Amino acid sequence: MLTNxxxxxxxxxxxxxxxxxxNKDGKRITLSSPSTAEEIGSIPALSENEVDKxxxxxxxxxxxxxxxxxxxxxxxxxxxxxxxxxxxxxIGYMIxxxxxxxKSSAIDEVVRTADLIRHTxxxxxxITGDLLTGDSYNGGSPSKIAQVNRVPLGVVLAIAPFxxxxxxxxxxxxxxxxxxxxxxxxxxxxxxxxxxxxxxxLEKAGLPAGLVNITTGRGSEIGDALVTHxxxxxxxxxxxxxxxxxxxxxxxxxxxxxxxxxxxxxxxLEDADLDKTAKEITAGAFSYSGQRCTAIKRVLVKEEAxxxxxxxxxxxxxxxxxxxxxxxxxxxxxxxxxxxxYVQGLIDDAIDKGAKVITGDDKNGSLLAPTLLDEVTxxxxxxxEEPFGPVLPVIRVKTKEEAIEIANKSEYGLxxxxxxxDIDSAHQIADQLEVGSVQLNGKTSRGPDHFPFLxxxxxxxGVQGVRYSLLSLSREKVKVFNG
Ligand code: NAP
Ligand code: G3P
Numbered sequence: 236m237l238t239n240x241x242x243x244x245x246x247x248x249x250x251x252x253x254x255x256x257x258n259k260d261g262k263r264i265t266l267s268s269p270s271t272a273e274e275i276g277s278i279p280a281l282s283e284n285e286v287d288k289x290x291x292x293x294x295x296x297x298x299x300x301x302x303x304x305x306x307x308x309x310x311x312x313x314x315x316x317x318x319x320x321x322x323x324x325x326i327g328y329m330i331x332x333x334x335x336x337x338k339s340s341a342i343d344e345v346v347r348t349a350d351l352i353r354h355t356x357x358x359x360x361x362i363t364g365d366l367l368t369g370d371s372y373n374g375g376s377p378s379k380i381a382q383v384n385r386v387p388l389g390v391v392l393a394i395a396p397f398x399x400x401x402x403x404x405x406x407x408x409x410x411x412x413x414x415x416x417x418x419x420x421x422x423x424x425x426x427x428x429x430x431x432x433x434x435x436x437l438e439k440a441g442l443p444a445g446l447v448n449i450t451t452g453r454g455s456e457i458g459d460a461l462v463t464h465x466x467x468x469x470x471x472x473x474x475x476x477x478x479x480x481x482x483x484x485x486x487x488x489x490x491x492x493x494x495x496x497x498x499x500x501x502x503x504l505e506d507a508d509l510d511k512t513a514k515e516i517t518a519g520a521f522s523y524s525g526q527r528c529t530a531i532k533r534v535l536v537k538e539e540a541x542x543x544x545x546x547x548x549x550x551x552x553x554x555x556x557x558x559x560x561x562x563x564x565x566x567x568x569x570x571x572x573x574x575x576x577y578v579q580g581l582i583d584d585a586i587d588k589g590a591k592v593i594t595g596d597d598k599n600g601s602l603l604a605p606t607l608l609d610e611v612t613x614x615x616x617x618x619x620e621e622p623f624g625p626v627l628p629v630i631r632v633k634t635k636e637e638a639i640e641i642a643n644k645s646e647y648g649l650x651x652x653x654x655x656x657d658i659d660s661a662h663q664i665a666d667q668l669e670v671g672s673v674q675l676n677g678k679t680s681r682g683p684d685h686f687p688f689l690x691x692x693x694x695x696x697g698v699q700g701v702r703y704s705l706l707s708l709s710r711e712k713v714k715v716f717n718g
Contacts, residue, residue, distance in 0.1 A: 244276045245276030245278070249431070252445045253290060253296075253585070258281050258395055262280040263280060264453070269333075269335040269425070270335040270567060276428050279451055280456070281450050285602050286461055289448035290448075291466060291556070293419050293446065294390050294466050297416060299447050301386070301584045307456055308415070308497060309356040311441055312440075313349055313352075313356055316348075317440075319352070322432070324342065326401065330400060330401060333399060333426055333427075333429050334397050335567045337563045337564055337565065340522075347402055347684070351402065355701050358702050362702075362706070364385055365381075367381040368381075379716070379717055380715070382713070383711050384710040384712045385712070386711075387709055387710060389416060389468030391470075391471055391473050392421065394418075395407065396473050397570055398426075399627070400426030400430050404422060404430050405433060408447065418447040419461065419694050422451065423454075426440065431449060462489075463486065468490075469489060472491065475496050476693040479495045480693065483696075488537075492696070493690075494528065494690060494693040497530070497690065498619065499650045499679040500531070500532075501516050501679070504538075504654065505539040505540045506655055507654035509544050511545060516654075519531035521552065524569060525627075530679070531678060532628075533630060534548075535630050535638040536629060536631060537638075539632045545593055545609050546630055569602075574623060577623075578626055581616050581622050582606055584617065585615040585617045587612055587683075589610065591609040592605040592608060605627075606625060606626040619646075639667050651665075651674070652679050653668075671691055672686075672687070689703075
């Protein structure tokens with residue numbers, strides 16, 4: 236049962252080489268709730284030496300795991316998913332406490348993760364190889380046959396962000412295991428307690444000792460030791476663009492999947508259904524207080540529709556409940572004060588440069604009211620920077636070509652939304668947008684989790700989404716038969 240307040244602190248340890256233990260020097264990081272500032276628990280701060288042990292353990296365990304039958308791997312994942320659902324209230328409560336995500340969304344994240352894990356288990360059994368005959372190639376011989384199998388990469392370093400501490404961790408760990416890899420898991424520091432609870436359920440499901448190792452500690456302190464470790468064979472990272480790009484420069488030849496920041500535009504044409512559009516944009520911009528990589532982070536609206544659309548978004552934004560995650564508020568405190576100050580700085584800069592506050596611009600510590608800014612121009616930082624907070628800038632455009640130009644000028648290229656009832660225009664605009672995915676008449680969103688999910692430019696490299704993750708966490712191995 237979800238308790239309204241947890242008095243006991245969650246003093247968690249890490250799973251290293253099949254044992255739950257503290258780190259040798261006993262150094263720990265205390266974690267507090269972003270909404271109440273109360274201490275909620277602590278985690279070990281591992282040393283570089285312990286990082287080394289984690290990688291070594293995953294390497295050793297993987298040598299056996301890679302030979303397990305697919306149905307054995309599938310069973311482990313199914314049991315993990317069942318355990319998560321059985322414990323969704325407790326794990327959801329921890330997510331709510333740790334990252335100030337409203338209670339219902341926090342529990343939904345756990346259930347969504349179980350669905351992702353099950354789909355990964357099923358899809359993992361359908362990843363087949365290929366068989367090629369030589370004669371299909373000009374001058375080739377039919378007696379030359381290539382059998383193409385998929386094999387594991389070895390040890391995967393899974394680094395996750397704070398905003399989906401369970402879902403975006405399992406979205407790496409599950410496919411990595413299904414494809415026969417070992418895992419070193421680095422949760423976001425603010426998100427580690429939830430991540431550890433998730434792994435506790437994986438261990439209870441029958442995880443072989445040493446196959447998954449948790450390395451908690453500040454990324455700024457142990458990140459380089461993890462990323463440059465010679466025993467790491469693939470890095471699956473989700474987080475900020477600055478972090479990801481710096482990591483890519485250090486990781487040299489190791490294959491990486493990077494899911495990074497975004498500045499997703501919503502392009503609205505004059506013929507759009509503005510009621511539906513306003514609803515989608517409000518949800519897209521403000522759910523989880525805008526702390527989603529796929530949040531709508533700018534509106535590019537044709538002038539003819541701008542006044543009406545802004546009025547409708549204002550109405551919806553002002554219906555959002557502001558408060559604490561325990562009260563299931565829609566708008567909750569941001570992950571920390573530094574983030575809240577950064578968002579407020581973007582709002583202040585826009586106002587100083589002439590933006591009009593339609594609603595919001597009200598900060599109470601790290602709790603910011605949903606803020607709608609109109610008449611935003613390209614001279615304002617909010618037009619280009621990723622706030623990761625509840626603020627939505629509206630940029631008015633004269634033509635759809637202008638909208639496309641502004642959209643593509645961003646250094647980011649994650650997703651975009653296009654709202655219009657003219658399907659030809661929708662396709663024409665979508666084809667010109669430099670992004671991973673375009674949502675037609677819907678808010679930008681990663682789900683459902685089997686859809687391909689990718690960013691271009693500074694929004695990432697490689698693709699996630701169940702089948703795509705399974706493929707990126709494995710490689711081809713070719714046997715050529717010469718008859
Ligand atoms: P972050 O600060 O980049 O941290 C992400 C992860 O990287 C955390 O586990 C962090 O550990 C770790 N890290 C930090 N420095 C590192 C280093 N030098 N080497 C290795 N790991 C390091 O991102 P965040 O604040 O958690 O998440 C917000 C950002 O992530 C936003 O930009 C958002 O757009 C992006 N994001 C993208 C997606 C996507 O799917 N595209 C999804 C969610 C979030 P610590 O917590 O210990 O610092
Ligand atoms: O920022 C996390 C990203 O994965 C968003 O997921 O489903 O809220 O669009 P979703």
